[in-house]
Amino acid sequence: xxxxxxxxxxxxxxxxxxxxxxxxxxxxxxxxxxxxxxxxxxxxxxxxxxxxxxxxxxxxxxxxxxxxxxxxxxxxxxxxxxxxxxxxxxxxxxxxxxxxxxxxxxxxxxxxxxxxxxxxxxxxxxxxxxxxxxxxxxxxxxxxxxxxxxxxxxxxxxxxxxxxxxxxxxxxxxxxxxxxxxxxxxxxxxxxxxxxxxxxxxxxxxxxxxxxxxxxxxxxxxxxxxxxxxxxxxxxxxxxxxxxxxxxxxxxxxxxxxxxxxxxxxxxxx
Numbered sequence: 258x259x260x261x262x263x264x265x266x267x268x269x270x271x272x273x274x275x276x277x278x279x280x281x282x283x284x285x286x287x288x289x290x291x292x293x294x295x296x297x298x299x300x301x302x303x304x305x306x307x308x309x310x311x312x313x314x315x316x317x318x319x320x321x322x323x324x325x326x327x328x329x330x331x332x333x334x335x336x337x338x339x340x341x342x343x344x345x346x347x348x349x350x351x352x353x354x355x356x357x358x359x360x361x362x363x364x365x366x367x368x369x370x371x372x373x374x375x376x377x378x379x380x381x382x383x384x385x386x387x388x389x390x391x392x393x394x395x396x397x398x399x400x401x402x403x404x405x406x407x408x409x410x411x412x413x414x415x416x417x418x419x420x421x422x423x424x425x426x427x428x429x430x431x432x433x434x435x436x437x438x439x440x441x442x443x444x445x446x447x448x449x450x451x452x453x454x455x456x457x458x459x460x461x462x463x464x465x466x467x468x469x470x471x472x473x474x475x476x477x478x479x480x481x482x483x484x485x486x487x488x489x490x491x492x493x494x495x496x497x498x499x500x501x502x503x504x505x506x507x508x509x510x511x512x513x514x515x516x517x518x519x520x521x522x523x524x525x526x527x
Contacts, residue, residue, distance in 0.1 A: 299429060310397060310401045317394075317398055326340055328497070330495055330497070342354045346510055347397075349395060349399075352365050361520070367517075371384075393472075417433055423454060438456060439456070443455055451475060451484075454472070469491070472484050473487065476504075486498070487499045
């Protein structure tokens with residue numbers, strides 16, 4: 258449970274992530290009535306956030322439902338597997354049920370507040386901004402000013418902005434200068450304006466921990482780009498991988514699914 262909470266705070270989700278508000282045709286088919294503004298003209302972090310929002314604001318999925326397979330790689334080289342069932346409503350609502358579903362355990366995220374459940378009972382509630390959830394979903398549905406405040410709260414230096422290349426593709430980097438792979442930072446695909454990399458640093462006692470998470474791939478689901486794989490490294494070694502299966506977009510999700518007082522009774526099916 259402790260690791261899963263740390264991973265969720267470092268990621269999002271998002272998960273699948275999980276995500277945030279409207280409906281999306283394939284990126285290459287999104288053609289405004291007027292000539293589109295070239296993303297190559299983006300010159301600052303704040304402008305990037307605005308462009309990300311504007312590109313998909315009217316064309317993003319409203320809900321996402323999927324199953325997630327997790328692989329945790331231990332220091333001894335062993336692999337530990339787990340599975341989650343996730344329901345996402347954009348923006349800001351994500352429910353994660355741990356399998357077996359009969360355990361009635363999991364996490365409920367509502368507007369940056371994470372509630373933990375164990376055997377159907379609420380364990381705790383804490384405030385926690387979810388970077389993966391914010392950057393793979395909410396950014397396209399909430400006002401850019403809100404996203405900018407969240408990035409600032411995540412200690413990402415918005416005054417540091419540059420271009421780079423990842424897997425031979427141009428990306429925008431926010432939060433770090435060239436050669437810095439330790440500061441908190443995000444990497445955004447320059448063409449599709451989608452998250453492709455997130456680096457976060459934390460200190461535990463005297464130990465500095467840098468987590469480097471990459472989005473393995475986006476797949477088109479009913480015309481929407483949905484992240485299907487996240488791979489996280491520490492000290493140059495893979496330590497966590499999450500993969501999404503049975504992904505469905507824009508299926509109705511009953512409001513009770515996101516009601517903390519009805520966690521056990523509203524448990525969704527796999």
